[in-house]
Amino acid sequence: MTTTWSVLAKLIALVLALIGLAVLTSGKVLPSPVSAPSESPKIGLYEIDGKVTILTVNNFNDTLLRQNRSMLVEFYNTFCGHCQRYAPHYKALAERLYPWREILLVAAIDCNAFENTGICRDYEIFAYPTVRYFSPDYVCKEGNWGQNINPHVELNELTANLSQRLAAENNTDKIPNYPNLNSLTENEAKTLNKVFTTDSNKKFVILVYEPENSTVGLESILHFHLWSDVQVRRINDINLANTFQIDGGKHKIATVDPQGNVVPYGVTEDTPQAYTATIENLLTAQGFTPRTVKGVKSAVAEAESANNESEHAATISEVLNNKHLVYQADLEMAIRQILLNEVPKVHEINGEQLLALQRVLGVLQRYHPLGPEGKTVIQRLYEYVLNRNETINGAAFQAEFDTLNQTHGPIFSSNHFVGCVTSEHNKRGYTCSLWTLFHYLTVQAARLEVSNDPLEVLTAIHGYVKYFFGCTHCSEHFQAMASRRKIWNVPNKDEAVLWLWAAHNEVNERLAGDETEDPKFPKIQFPSVSSCPQCHKEQPSASSNIATIDWDKDAVLSFLKNIHNPGYISRYGVDNDAVLHLSLDKLRQKRMIGGLFSETDARLTILLYGCCILIMGLAVRLVQMKKHRKKPNCEVLGKA
Ligand SMILES: Cc1cc2nc3c(=O)[nH]c(=O)nc-3n(C[C@H](O)[C@H](O)[C@H](O)COP(=O)(O)OP(=O)(O)OC[C@H]3O[C@@H](n4cnc5c(N)ncnc54)[C@H](O)[C@@H]3O)c2cc1C
Known part of the structure; x- marks a missing residue:
């Protein structure tokens, strides 16, 4: 009996240890390391x-x-x-x-x-x-x-x-110490010693022969203008250059000292770098150095606190463990960037650009993810823009937003990225959140059926990307892709959701492995098999690409609708929950319903399931062992 209990106790300890291990590896306790902070801020x-x-x-x-x-x-x-x-x-x-x-x-x-x-x-x-x-x-x-x-x-x-x-x-009278950039004239050549008599610091004049269509002389003058011991001049006339033993072939530069002694030098290549390297060698051999320049101060960066770093590491860990979750913080960051930066950055908004802004705000006021105050602010901003038929100044738009925000706000519950967090400086962030918001909007339009226009969200996205998105190349690519993928032929709102999904995957494929990719968040064909097995009709191989993946589009559509369902939007990292809808909290608690388990949850469930089977198996085995042990005892007793 004692043996049975001790075996069971060991088993329970093993199960607990395994659960502990799973929790640890889920990243909630041990955040994955962030990339080391770069040495120079x-x-x-x-x-x-x-x-x-x-x-x-x-x-x-x-x-x-x-x-x-x-x-x-x-x-x-x-x-x-x-x-x-x-x-x-x-x-x-x-x-x-x-x-x-x-x-x-x-x-x-x-x-x-x-x-x-x-x-x-x-x-x-x-x-x-x-x-x-x-x-x-x-x-x-x-x-x-x-x-x-x-x-x-x-x-x-x-x-x-x-x-x-x-x-x-020729900024001689505008910039102090402006060097003489003109080419040497015959007269100047005859009176070169003036350089030394007017400036006693000068130890040499360096003459650089500059053939036609070359700037080696000019660039040498600019390169050495801080070296007070010398004056560099350029000569364009080969005959004049000859008088200083420069032949334009073997000898391309020459030094002249106060006594008029000339020493010619060769240069290995006809590039400005080769000229400056040769001259620099001559000058440093003489012990000359450039004078110091009164510096211009770069702006000062705010120091990142250790606290921020650990929060950052925890956020990365959270996102890596829940790769398909959509986060409230990201949706808000995209809206924030649109309203506070991208639109206000435009000097004058009119014509098609104004129409595009009206459409974006129209779609936002219908499908935004904000709380009641956010709804009011977006609604008023939309009305403000609708009432301006001619031109809006970006500054006036910003002022209007600030006033509305002061009156009705705050409207944002956080001010940092979560799902769009970066593990390397300046990657992901806004563009990631913008895609997230775009997908969210297409899904809300399909879910809510507020408007009959199947293209309402895609039109707004297209206009925004064309007129406001501050990534010029992205915008050009997107417009070309939109016409190639026939955006205006999308027949209904479900297809609009899928159109954007497929377009985004095309961008993912183009950018996979690009230097802008965050190594912790590689570009994939979304969703991955692990996030949505039912979305893939076949297990993709390592060589699978956008053209060969066999998608189950119905499954993809319901997956996209699920992850962008307001009830399932994660509030991880949100600082001010109070500005959001309370009812969403309740829905959020029910997030597990509907097959939307996080990867951690799924891992724990499988582990517990496995452990239960193991315990049952061992229990059966123990009972059998007990029976076996009793038999010989009976025989002994019988014989006695
Ligand atoms: C309209 C647009 C066009 C762009 N064009 C370019 C470009 O031409 N060149 C360039 O260098 N950068 C471009 N970018 C930026 C680029 O696409 C990424 O946003 C950026 O590199 C950051 O990538 P990321 O890893 O954070 O993931 P992102 O590609 O930004 O994706 C954000 C999140 O969306 C989810 N997701 C990924 N794929 C899909 C999908 N198919 N459907 C639904 N959800 C998905 C994932 O959870 C992912 O983390 C563009 C961005 C936008 C918004």
């Missing part, structure tokens, strides 16, 4: 201590209008994949032009940050990324928002263009 896409000067509303005007230098400013949106891909190129440009910084500063501003919305609106940014050039005498006034620079040209071409622009502008 960033604002948006750029490091604070990097070569790109970071601008925000706090230092934009001071830097642009009061610094007496030319500026290159990139206006970007952190969430825009194309801006993310472009950032390394812009950093390389800033690195290359760093020695020019007293003359031309390379800077960037994140238009996705709410605080910078006004600046990006005022500077009439229509595409992202936009790079603008501002001359040192730039005056901020209507219609004068800098000159567009095509950022997508190759780095060497871009630096060459910029050097020519600076030479043509």
